[in-house]
Amino acid sequence: MLSVSRHSLSIIRKPILCNSSQGYIGRSHLLSISTMSASTSNKIYVAVIGVGLVGSELIEQLLSIPRQTTPFELISLTSSTRTIFDAANPIAPGAAWKSLLAASAQKPDYKTLTEQLAALVAPNQKVAVVDNTSSDDVAALYPAFLEKGISVVTPNKKAYSGDVGLYERILNASKASGARFLNEATVGAGLPVISTLKELVATGDKVVKIEGVFSGTMSYIFNEFSTGKPDGPAFSSIVSIAREKGYTEPHPADDLNGFDVARKLTILSRTISSGSRTQTALPALQSFASVQTASLIPSALEGIPTGDEFISRLPEFDAHFSQLRADASAEDKVLRFVGVVDVAGGIVKAGLEKYSTTHPFATSLGGSDNIIMFHTERYGARPLIVQGAGAGAAVTAMGVLGDLFKLV
Ligand SMILES: NC(=O)C1=CN([C@@H]2O[C@H](COP(=O)(O)OP(=O)(O)OC[C@H]3O[C@@H](n4cnc5c(N)ncnc54)[C@H](OP(=O)(O)O)[C@@H]3O)[C@@H](O)[C@H]2O)C=CC1
Numbered sequence: 186m187l188s189v190s191r192h193s194l195s196i197i198r199k200p201i202l203c204n205s206s207q208g209y210i211g212r213s214h215l216l217s218i219s220t221m222s223a224s225t226s227n228k229i230y231v232a233v234i235g236v237g238l239v240g241s242e243l244i245e246q247l248l249s250i251p252r253q254t255t256p257f258e259l260i261s262l263t264s265s266t267r268t269i270f271d272a273a274n275p276i277a278p279g280a281a282w283k284s285l286l287a288a289s290a291q292k293p294d295y296k297t298l299t300e301q302l303a304a305l306v307a308p309n310q311k312v313a314v315v316d317n318t319s320s321d322d323v324a325a326l327y328p329a330f331l332e333k334g335i336s337v338v339t340p341n342k343k344a345y346s347g348d349v350g351l352y353e354r355i356l357n358a359s360k361a362s363g364a365r366f367l368n369e370a371t372v373g374a375g376l377p378v379i380s381t382l383k384e385l386v387a388t389g390d391k392v393v394k395i396e397g398v399f400s401g402t403m404s405y406i407f408n409e410f411s412t413g414k415p416d417g418p419a420f421s422s423i424v425s426i427a428r429e430k431g432y433t434e435p436h437p438a439d440d441l442n443g444f445d446v447a448r449k450l451t452i453l454s455r456t457i458s459s460g461s462r463t464q465t466a467l468p469a470l471q472s473f474a475s476v477q478t479a480s481l482i483p484s485a486l487e488g489i490p491t492g493d494e495f496i497s498r499l500p501e502f503d504a505h506f507s508q509l510r511a512d513a514s515a516e517d518k519v520l521r522f523v524g525v526v527d528v529a530g531g532i533v534k535a536g537l538e539k540y541s542t543t544h545p546f547a548t549s550l551g552g553s554d555n556i557i558m559f560h561t562e563r564y565g566a567r568p569l570i571v572q573g574a575g576a577g578a579a580v581t582a583m584g585v586l587g588d589l590f591k592l593v
Pocket residue numbers: 234235236237238239240263264265266293317318319320322323340341342370371374401431432433434435575576577578581
């Protein structure tokens with residue numbers, strides 16, 4: 186049970202009928218037949234891990250689905266320090282869930298959570314963990330969740346772009362149990378990038394190359410910093426704004442070192458390799474570290490432990506970035522940080538490039554826009570293009586919630 190005050194508990198929805206194998210049957214004798222069918226079939230119990238920017242927004246979006254139509258029951262929240270779990274009293278729309286979690290005396294215990302969730306898996310009753318952290322430790326738990334039939338939905342790139350052993354364990358566990366691993370929001374946030382790629386590959390199209398701007402942070406930084414003019418705002422000031430807008434990783438160095446893009450390229454490469462009908466020329470990446478990546482971080486700033494300290498030291502290197510901007514401008518070009526998965530050529534790489542001021546990367550991007558171009562056999566000379574905001578809480582949470590709906 187939740188260890189919270191009576192006052193807090195009063196905002197949790199109380200079922201009138203509850204059946205241990207089917208969960209809610211209804212919350213009022215006035216429920217209509219259609220409402221009852223929504224709440225008795227295809228129920229999906231959801232446990233959210235990580236209640237930061239994306240996690241909080243996801244919870245709000247989840248709780249905003251009309252009660253009559255939602256298939257979801259939000260039964261557990263876990264932050265880095267506390268946890269709550271109560272399958273019999275799911276968190277209700279309008280509940281002060283932050284206070285509930287803050288009032289809990291329970292520390293996170295993932296072994297117990299796995300057992301509690303596994304006990305709920307049943308026909309017509311699915312269970313999903315949503316990992317909204319950027320934690321390697323939480324990512325390492327995915328095989329254990331999946332083995333027990335618990336689906337995993339996540340914007341966290343760590344598992345699918347990390348060590349190949351973990352990646353393979355995820356695939357195997359999902360295959361064995363039928364539980365799903367869904368990670369749309371790991372690339373392009375809410376943009377339909379992974380789903381588009383999976384459909385291209387599953388329907389037998391041959392992906393020749395994927396190229397684009399994959400980082401909302403890098404997009405924002407260079408859209409603002411490098412417009413074709415020789416001068417403009419200081420690099421460090423724009424990085425600070427990108428952080429304030431919620432585009433950066435918890436540590437902004439994870440964006441500026443190119444690793445965030447390298448992780449996304451690894452996820453795309455592995456999605457192609459695992460779905461293709463025939464072998465491709467893509468390298469079998471041991472991890473995102475195998476991607477050829479050109480970091481933007483000056484060596485003096487490498488390994489700085491906190492994001493705050495990193496940001497405070499970045500102005501020391503503003504002159505360096507201003508020079509890069511001026512050099513590009515002298516050639517009538519802009520700077521953009523791009524990624525390429527060259528399937529035909531077997532190359533996966535990320536780095537800062539110069540583009541003519543008339544190129545779509547210079548003219549059509551704004552804010553945190555991502556642009557992803559799929560060059561495939563069927564799309565011939567004119568690529569399939571996905572473009573739009575590629576970072577930020579609202580669009581990322583939407584990508585996560587969209588994946589949850591795929592479980593219905
Ligand atoms: N922001 C964006 O635009 C996008 C983000 N993503 C991904 O979404 C994920 C979340 O990003 P964002 O919300 O911006 O980051 P935040 O830093 O705002 O949130 C991460 C949360 O995870 C919590 N956390 C860390 N470790 C654990 C743990 N072991 N158990 C439970 N909770 C933990 C942190 O708690 P505490 O603060 O206490 O450490 C923090 O609240 C990341 O993986 C990111 O890459 C993907 C696409 C876009």
